[in-house]
Every structure is written in C-alpha cells, then in structure tokens.
Amino acid sequence: MSTSQYVFTDSQHSEEFERLQAIEQVFDPASRKRIQSTGITTNWRCLEVGAGAGSITQWMAGVVGESGKVVAVDLDTRFVANLKSSNVEVLEADIRHLSLENHSFDLVHARYVLIHIPDFQVALSRMLDLVKPGGWIVIEEPDFTAARAIFGEEAACQAVNRVNRAILQMFTARGMDHALGVKLPAILQRYSLQQLFVENDTPLSHGGSGIARVMRISTVQLAEKYIATGEATQEDIEKYCLFADDQNAWAIYYATVGTTAQKTAD
C-alpha cells in the first residue's frame, strides 16, 4: 500500500489530529489495560505500529523507563515527530517493510492499523517476526459489521444504517476487510503462540459520547467516499452527524476486538 491508500491521507492536519486525539481519549484506557496484562515493565523494548498522535508511545516510554525503549513507526509521523523522550525513536516507514532486526521486541502493539492495509497478512507476519520468542503482540482492530442504530427517530435510524452500509462498502471497495477485528483471533491461531486472549468490546453508546464523536469526525472527513459507494446521501451524512450529537439517540458505532498473544518461547 502506498501512503495514498490510507483512507485518511487527504484529511486536513487539524481535523486528523482532532480525530486521532479523540480515539486516544476513548480507547487508551482499554489499550493500556491489555498492554499491562503482558507484564510490560522497565527495560522492555516495545514497538508501536501506526503510532497516530502518540499517546500510547508516550505512555509505554514511561513504563519501560530509561533502560527500555519504544520505537514508534507510522507512514505519517507528523504528529509524533516531536515526541521528546530519550527512550523513544520515531520511524517514518511502512510496517510491511520495516527493516529492523527480527526477534528484537518484547512487545508489539497496533490499534486500528491492520484494517487499513489490504494485504494486512504481510504486516502481521512482519510484526510477529519482530517479536522475541516469548514476547507479546497486542492487536486491536474494529468490526464494523456490529454497527447499528438502536434508538432514535425512525428516519434518523434509517439514515444512520445507510451510512453504516456505506462504511462497509467503502472498505470492501478498497480491498479491506470491515470485519477484520473478529477474524484476527482465528488468523493469529495459525502462528506459533503459547497464549491467546480475546476481548470483544461492543459499546452501546448515546450521542455525544466519545465513540459517537470519533465516528462523527470520521464521517465528516470521509463523507465523499461514503456517498461514492451509492449507499448513502449527503442528507444521510447530515442526519448521522445530528444523531451522533443527540444525547437521546443510541447506537452501536462499531466493535473493537482486542487480541493479546504470547509468541512461543524457543
């Protein structure tokens, strides 16, 4: 995949930063918990794949301390380039071709990255090669098939569900799997692992909540792409945004599947 295949490549700097920070605000607590369950501690070498706005990189840098190291890799490092920490290294690179030494990380983490890579298997294999025997991989990916309007005005619910269908269609048309999250545990099972833990978070949320805000920002940024699928109109996009702001309207915006796996020790 070239940089231009990443669906948010054309997004304006400030809007993309706002979206990435909104994701961090909502999902960092669960990600930190999953990462902590691996036993992450001082001295560990960690790789953050698709570092985005960098909050998990910064947090891991604090946990591993000066004797440890965090490498943050992203196709686009504009939001992490200025991270000032002596134990953080930022690399602008495609994870699929990352030329670092195999078996050199205690932990590799990625959130909402593989879903954007059509040949995600290449990225996954590279990530697993980079993990030391006995080391950990934590991957969190969405499942957009879980999305549905639950409660609100009938016309608004229908518009939201049309936008949800447009999201599925957009991923399919780009050669990406909108349900990658739910398939990841089965995909990971093909590798040599000694432990595999799975969590499927499917929040039921009202308008104005964190996840509703994340999806509202994404929908504004990707409106043209959603409309181009033929599944949703500009009016549907506007109704989706109003629904996502409405405290009394409820939806499942998407699910996140968190997979934590330990590579077999030598």
Ligand SMILES: C[S@@+](CC[C@H](N)C(=O)[O-])C[C@H]1O[C@@H](n2cnc3c(N)ncnc32)[C@H](O)[C@@H]1O
């Ligand atoms: C949806 S954002 C998620 C950011 C961050 N992981 C988070 O959850 O807060 C996806 C990130 O993955 C990066 N990305 C996409 N494809 C990539 C690839 N092939 N190699 C490295 N980074 C990639 C994007 O540039 C973007 O920063």
